[in-house]
Amino acid sequence: MKRLNIKKENIITLVLFILICIICYKNIYILKDRNTLVYDEIISFYRASALGAVDQNRIDWINPERYMNNIFCGNDFWDELCVFKSNSIFNSWGILDYCKGLILGRQYNIFLNGVNSIFGNENLFFQSILLNVLIFAMVLVLTFKLCTKLYRNSVYGLVGVALMGLSGRVSMTVGYCRFYILYTFYVLLLIYIYYLLQNEQSFKRYIVLIVTSMLITLFGYNNSQYMAIISIGLLLIFVIFRIGKKEYKKAVTIIGMYGGAFLLYAIIKYDSIKAELIEGEFSGINMSQLKNAVYNFLYRSKVDSVTYFLGNIRMLLMDSSSDKIKVILFGIIIVNILAIVLTIKKKFTNELWWTIEFSVLFYILIISRIEPWNTWRYMSNIFFMVILLLPIGLEFFDSNKLSFLALGILFCLIVWTIYNGYSKENILISLDNDGPSFEDREYMVTNYNNTHNIYLYDGDSGTLFYGAYLWGPESKFYFSSADDIFEDTVERNEILSSDEVYIWTTNKNELTDDIEQLLNTQGFSGGEIILNTDVRGRHQVHKFVRK
Secondary structure, X not given: OOOOOOOHHHHHHHHHHHHHHXXXXXXXXXXXXXXXXXXXXXXXXXXXXXXXXXXXXXXXXXXXXXXXXXXXXXHHHXXXXXXXXXXXXXXXXXXXXXXXXXXXXXXXXXXXXXXXXHHOOOOHHHHHHHHXXXXXXXXXXXXXXXXXXXXXXXXXXXXXXXXXXXXXXXXXXXXXXXXXXXXXXXXHHHHHHHHHHHHOOOHHHHHHHHHHHHHHHHHHHOXXXXXXXXXXXXXXXXXXXXXXXXXXXXXXXXXXXXXXXXXXXXXXXXXXXXXXXXXXXXXXXXXXXXXXXXXXXXXXXXXXXHHHHHHHHHHHHOOOOOOOHHHHHHHHHHHHHHXXXXXXXXXXXXXXXXXXXXXXXXXXXXXXXHOOOOOHHHOHHHHHHHHHHHHHXXXXXXXXXXXXXXXXXXXXXXXXXXXXXXXXXXXXXXXXXXXXXXXXXXHHHHHOOOOEXXXXXXXOHHHHHHHHHHOOOOOEEEEEEOOHHHOOOHHHHHHOOOOEEEEEEEOOOOOOHHHHHHHHHOOEEEEEEEEEOOOOOOEEEEEEEEO
């Protein structure tokens, strides 16, 4: 009887295929029970012209001038702004006029529009999940290839794929109907190109790879401006290694080509950049976010930067609700000590590993300085890079003395990935309540429904409609500016006729002494803050009770 000649490569390929299928199915199984879209996800469908999710009537309906000095019920906003309702909690919050200026995720929206053209407007959410899972499958293939190159063993590549597939954090990225999973694909693809650059001996192919890396950077940048940070980090580390290895020609070539490409891009986009960054006019290329990033980088306090840095580290390595900073830092130190020990022993001089390591650190340091707020979306792509670094403990299997340590580290990593938000309930809650605190929503809707409120409008339509996620469906809201609240109107007096009044302020205005004096003359006292949400620094809610 003839023995089957099955090569190891074929077995690895089959196992990889089965593993990817299982992981993709796991994500579809978890995400199929989502019953809402949050604001940023609505933008994806709007930009993709999937008008079954957001239509022009809703955008026309949202006009801040309509509300001023008038009373509206919370249900008015729920009916107009909500895509799906679930369990009396307002899950889909939004400022749909605000989305006119958001032009991130161009390629993602093109792909989503392509899927939508096939299936129509039926089950829009599933269309996005299908697209995300397909992109995720390509991400897993890249993960396998990178881990195999990192650790020179295809089995290690399977370990990297398994670690990524088990993580609840990854499921959150896959289940988010935005461009972040495509952005992650570009990031990993760029890392792979840099791996090829590190080992390329032909100068002509070296030039081709540089051009390829620049195109990937451009595509990634058109999805998220933070792709520039990843690209700069990888470029810096790559150049440092080239200089260290005395490959000066390669270093000068890549610096010159990237510098020339940057100048060319700046010249082409000069009018748009000047309009937004200097003259403050909208030009259609989303420069306002770049302007805010530059401002934050120059003026953010050291205390805030450290706070954001620790917050980002916490989000990377465990559930964001945990506060075990010491445990996290200890884990980071251990992983890096292992890498240093391996390097000293001449067993692990892998340039790619250190390139990813320093690029991750560079990104976290810069993003903590410029990001508008701590949120998972800005760290999701880095999480995929961190997973590439984790199987380093397996390198110790060549040493009998340390093999048990390596096995223990791997076991802890697997337990960590399962613990880290793997539960289906945690993933769905995190997705359905992206951005604002779920506890804040539940607290306000449960305890402060059917209330009388005065909302002090600060001139920003974003802050006006962002508050909708907290409003009780039966509550009444009188919308006024901080100046107009002193006008003696029928609508204002109707609100002030109740026994309790709640004053909403935003990060652009505050409860002044004059306003407190007005409430005192109307028979109210107090001013206790019942809600001080630090989510994007948007709202404070002050409670006044009739004397």
